Amino acid sequence: MSRIVMKFGGTSVADLDRIRHVAQRVKAEVDAGHEVAVVVSAMSGVTNQLIGYVDSAGKLADLREYDVVVSSGEQVTSGLLAIVLQSIGVNARSWLGWQAPIRTDGSHGSARIREIEVEDLIRRFGEGQVAVFAGFQGIGPDGRISTLGRGGSDTSAVALAAALKADRCDIYTDVDGVYTTDPRIVTKARKLDKITYEEMLEMASQGAKVLQTRSVEMAMKHSVRVQVRSSFNDAEGTLVVDEDEIVEDALVSGIAYSRDEAKITLIRVPDRPGIAAGIFGPLADASINVDMIVQSYSADGNSTDMTFTVTKTDMDRAVSVLEELRDELKYDALTSDPNVVKVSVIGVGMRSHAGVAKKMFTTLADKGINLQVISTSEIKVSVLLAEEYAELALRSLHTAYGLDAA
Amino acid sequence: MSRIVMKFGGTSVADLDRIRHVAQRVKAEVDAGHEVAVVVSAMSGVTNQLIGYVDSAGKLADLREYDVVVSSGEQVTSGLLAIVLQSIGVNARSWLGWQAPIRTDGSHGSARIREIEVEDLIRRFGEGQVAVFAGFQGIGPDGRISTLGRGGSDTSAVALAAALKADRCDIYTDVDGVYTTDPRIVTKARKLDKITYEEMLEMASQGAKVLQTRSVEMAMKHSVRVQVRSSFNDAEGTLVVDEDEIVEDALVSGIAYSRDEAKITLIRVPDRPGIAAGIFGPLADASINVDMIVQSYSADGNSTDMTFTVTKTDMDRAVSVLEELRDELKYDALTSDPNVVKVSVIGVGMRSHAGVAKKMFTTLADKGINLQVISTSEIKVSVLLAEEYAELALRSLHTAYGLDAA
Numbered sequence A, B: 001m002s003r004i005v006m007k008f009g010g011t012s013v014a015d016l017d018r019i020r021h022v023a024q025r026v027k028a029e030v031d032a033g034h035e036v037a038v039v040v041s042a043m044s045g046v047t048n049q050l051i052g053y054v055d056s057a058g059k060l061a062d063l064r065e066y067d068v069v070v071s072s073g074e075q076v077t078s079g080l081l082a083i084v085l086q087s088i089g090v091n092a093r094s095w096l097g098w099q100a101p102i103r104t105d106g107s108h109g110s111a112r113i114r115e116i117e118v119e120d121l122i123r124r125f126g127e128g129q130v131a132v133f134a135g136f137q138g139i140g141p142d143g144r145i146s147t148l149g150r151g152g153s154d155t156s157a158v159a160l161a162a163a164l165k166a167d168r169c170d171i172y173t174d175v176d177g178v179y180t181t182d183p184r185i186v187t188k189a190r191k192l193d194k195i196t197y198e199e200m201l202e203m204a205s206q207g208a209k210v211l212q213t214r215s216v217e218m219a220m221k222h223s224v225r226v227q228v229r230s231s232f233n234d235a236e237g238t239l240v241v242d243e244d245e246i247v248e249d250a251l252v253s254g255i256a257y258s259r260d261e262a263k264i265t266l267i268r269v270p271d272r273p274g275i276a277a278g279i280f281g282p283l284a285d286a287s288i289n290v291d292m293i294v295q296s297y298s299a300d301g302n303s304t305d306m307t308f309t310v311t312k313t314d315m316d317r318a319v320s321v322l323e324e325l326r327d328e329l330k331y332d333a334l335t336s337d338p339n340v341v342k343v344s345v346i347g348v349g350m351r352s353h354a355g356v357a358k359k360m361f362t363t364l365a366d367k368g369i370n371l372q373v374i375s376t377s378e379i380k381v382s383v384l385l386a387e388e389y390a391e392l393a394l395r396s397l398h399t400a401y402g403l404d405a406a
Helices: A017-032 A046-057 A063-070 A072-087 A119-126 A150-162 A199-207 A215-221 A275-285 A310-326 A356-366 A387-400 B014-032 B046-057 B063-070 B072-087 B119-126 B152-163 B199-203 B213-222 B275-285 B313-326 B356-366 B387-400
Strands: A003-007 A034-038 A092-095 A102-104 A113-116 A130-134 A138-139 A145-147 A168-173 A194-196 A226-230 A236-240 A253-269 A293-297 A303-310 A335-348 A375-377 A381-386 B003-008 B036-038 B091-094 B102-104 B113-116 B130-135 B137-139 B146-147 B167-173 B192-197 B228-229 B239-240 B254-270 B295-296 B305-308 B331-345 B373-377 B380-386
Touching: A003 A017, A003 A150, A017 A034, A017 A072, A017 B063, A017 B239, A034 A150, A046 A063, A046 A072, A046 B014, A063 A072, A063 A145, A063 A275, A063 B072, A072 A092, A072 A130, A072 A138, A072 B046, A072 B063, A072 B072, A092 B063, A102 A150, A102 A387, A102 B239, A113 A150, A119 A130, A119 A215, A138 A150, A145 B152, A150 A168, A150 A215, A168 A356, A194 A199, A194 A293, A199 A215, A199 A236, A199 A253, A215 A226, A253 A310, A253 A387, A275 A293, A275 A303, A275 A310, A303 A310, A303 A375, A310 A335, A335 A387, A356 A381, A356 A387, A375 B130, A381 A387, B003 B014, B003 B152, B036 B072, B036 B152, B046 B063, B046 B072, B063 B072, B063 B146, B072 B091, B072 B130, B091 B152, B091 B199, B102 B152, B113 B152, B119 B130, B152 B213, B199 B213, B199 B239, B199 B254, B199 B331, B213 B228, B254 B275, B254 B313, B254 B387, B275 B295, B275 B305, B275 B313, B295 B373, B305 B313, B305 B373, B313 B331, B331 B387, B356 B380, B356 B387
Parallel strands: A003 A034, A003 A168, A034 A130, A092 A130, A102 A138, A168 A226, A194 A236, B003 B036, B003 B167, B036 B130, B091 B130, B102 B137, B167 B228, B192 B239
Antiparallel strands: A102 A113, A138 A145, A226 A236, A253 A303, A253 A335, A293 A303, A335 A381, A375 A381, B102 B113, B137 B146, B228 B239, B254 B305, B254 B331, B295 B305, B331 B380, B373 B380
């Protein structure tokens, strides 16, 4: 007997037929003798509809009210799945965030889970009851509904698996698992049997939309064995595990890309101490996240060009902030470009192997692709390219690193 | 300064434009210096959609899960109205049933309110905060969401007004108030300025769909001054008040009708003690409510015809129950007829005036309308007619009792 958490995303519970299908999957695990907690997202489209209502309602002063509205989607799914499970003879009850409770901090709209009380759940497992959790939600210290931010149901599932000391946390989604890269672009992309937490984290934060970043961090911290698999078929998915479980010794495990980037360059900023703080401090104050940064000295030797990326949605705001600081920062000109893409090669193998970055640069150079910004970490190399080269870059790199399916 | 409860039904919060309109109404009361609690229904259509989901989900074993799903509609509206109020400068927060809390009994799906804790609300009134309540919901003794049954938001509003000792409870709806009869049928119907609780109760239970019966009972019990008024215009509505506040001395205040009736007759039942229990006991066991009952002796003197009404939706089930009992009850034949309408004249004035029933019978007889069943209470006379006479009966009676608008 194992204890497992099963999480079903929006497309997996899109309508009642899909929810019935989910119920059968849950029943199969129950019939196999497992203790099961289920976490469900809102039916697909519902959260966007609710956010649309909030956006139309007026300037949002109070994220607590946003949470009241938006959390209702998962509430509905949890009740419906409990009803369907009961109708096929499975003992089940729904749990809302405030009921377990799933205690979070007070950051409404993007709360972090602090603690989940599981004694009652475990007692009910003993009575053969399945717990059906509304994902994405908890209760804040103020006694009000909190939501965990986009993709938060993944985090709910992993946090629940950690609290329950579950043997497995299966994330059911509309893809078969984690691929070496986006199979819609690279037809030779392969599904990975296993991937390390760190690689998954880079894949997630670099734009692969399979698992939410925070849920991977949490899984890594608590050593939760996460499996990403499809709710539409019975194929094995991808296991996200500790590095020591990986036997295959690939240099690069996957290639991620993100179109959600925009590039901003400040041309000829006087080179003096504190200039970086003068630029990035005000952006941080405006809650604008800066990702890649490159500083290049200009020809005259006493000024510098500063290039960095922000998300596309933040670009206009970032430009405004910096234009207001023009007199202070004394730069010559400001350019911005939303037509860029970030491509990243990721793999724990590169820790012990040199030449990964070099292969990336030569491969892209061979195709005539200009690299605008480069950034690296221990297990990844990212480059910024003109968006029109995205597909070409992905396919070339996928082949170059030997990732193509046979 | 007064303390008022404002309740807005589904059509009054049908979309964001209507919710903005509601917010302006609330702001007007706040600007006038009043302490305000608002109760909202789900946006129109939402509750039916949610019930549709539940119905499709499978045989409903567990009304607690029904409540989880169906209560989400009001949750959304409460959050949205709070956001809109904040956006126009009104200090507001949403309250869900479990938050106040609004404590109910454990009858999920049709719970009754036991107690509402109002200390925190009253403290917040002192800080100028408007409380926006999700109607129709509370929390049961099991710590789970309970709903109050159809029309329950009216009950939420009246219960809140009673607990808060509010000066007024305004029920905003899509009609201008309570009419002498249905203005869609009788064009000369008049809006009543005032009506007594008891009359309103009869009007509500006799099919006038303005206020939910239970909310009127509760208003009467706690002497809550209820005003029914339109959210679409500024006209004064109808005040529901104690009898001693009524100065106008009308014999009949209104005429209600209900098409939701079906007639069943058992022909020639042997007349012996216990026969009524033998018929109505099994119906009650099957949760079938019986309304009007008439027993008439047949020609032979030792058997009786038993005629009674049930709701149209219960008719087939009632017939099945009685057919199974045929050997036991020994009746000759069973007939059923869904094509009937119940028409009721209602007025506290008839307590002190004779002749109200007589006028009803002669008026209908003059039009050649046959009365199938008659039942009376202290303040009403009801008759069952063939459905095709409904409009003719309503118009004739409206004129006969002097209710026509000038």
